[in-house]
Amino acid sequence: MxxxxxxxxxxxxxxxxxxxxxxxxxxxxxxxxxESQVHDVAVIDVSLWRTVVGEGxxxxxxxxxxxxxxxxxxxxxxxxxxxxxxxxxxxxxxxxAVALAAGAKTTLTFIWYTKDLAKxxxxxxxxxxxxxxxxEASVVPGEEDIGDNTLIKPNALYVTIPGDVNGxxxxxxxxxGIIGMSWRARVYPRPPPFPRLPNPNADxxxxxxxxxxxxxxxxxxxxxxx
Numbered sequence: 001m002x003x004x005x006x007x008x009x010x011x012x013x014x015x016x017x018x019x020x021x022x023x024x025x026x027x028x029x030x031x032x033x034x035e036s037q038v039h040d041v042a043v044i045d046v047s048l049w050r051t052v053v054g055e056g057x058x059x060x061x062x063x064x065x066x067x068x069x070x071x072x073x074x075x076x077x078x079x080x081x082x083x084x085x086x087x088x089x090x091x092x093x094x095x096x097a098v099a100l101a102a103g104a105k106t107t108l109t110f111i112w113y114t115k116d117l118a119k120x121x122x123x124x125x126x127x128x129x130x131x132x133x134x135x136e137a138s139v140v141p142g143e144e145d146i147g148d149n150t151l152i153k154p155n156a157l158y159v160t161i162p163g164d165v166n167g168x169x170x171x172x173x174x175x176x177g178i179i180g181m182s183w184r185a186r187v188y189p190r191p192p193p194f195p196r197l198p199n200p201n202a203d204x205x206x207x208x209x210x211x212x213x214x215x216x217x218x219x220x221x222x223x224x225x226x
Contacts, residue, residue: 037072040071043067044067045067046067047064051157053157053159059205070105079098084133085133131159169225
């Protein structure tokens with residue numbers, strides 16, 4: 001009888017040890033899984049719809065498309081801010097709040113009004129210098145990989161004399177040809193990939209159609225240098 005009781009005791013001890021081992025294993029696996037989950041948002045692309053604008057155009061604008069992605073394992077809410085930079089400093093264009101599920105991405109649209117921007121294009125300069133666009137996604141709680149929270153696009157927008165459609169600093173036949181290729185076309189913002197035609201830069205006065213008004217700028221500034 002003593003032998004039977006001893007065997008039963010040993011059996012209970014083994015079962016207890018096995019149960020403890022399984023619990024410990026579960027805790028370890030849970031801990032590893034928790035450690036592998038991350039908080040991570042990123043700015044992965046920035047594109048400008050119109051890349052050349054005339055200085056002082058009353059209705060001048062371009063559209064900035066920003067692609068952001070939640071590369072982490074949790075739903076995140078964060079802010080995306082767009083700035084432009086020149087030699088004098090950095091200035092805000094706009095900010096939007098974003099909520100993204102894990103693994104999701106979205107494209108944000110920002111309108112940049114350009115009437116008051118100073119001319120950057122100078123005839124004969126190589127390369128030409130434009131305004132830089134910087135996009136920042138705010139850091140979310142627990143995020144460690146913040147290197148991709150900022151994306152900078154140098155020379156994103158060129159400001160030149162009206163009618164210099166190609167932004168080389170001189171109004172001449174090449175600009176006339178660009179307007180001709182988009183003649184009478186309706187020009188409206190659309191997210192990338194951008195079609196080759198119509199060319200939004202050809203809509204010099206930014207009223208949504210390439211017509212005589214745009215051609216008038218070519219005539220007014222014909223053979224002018226920026």
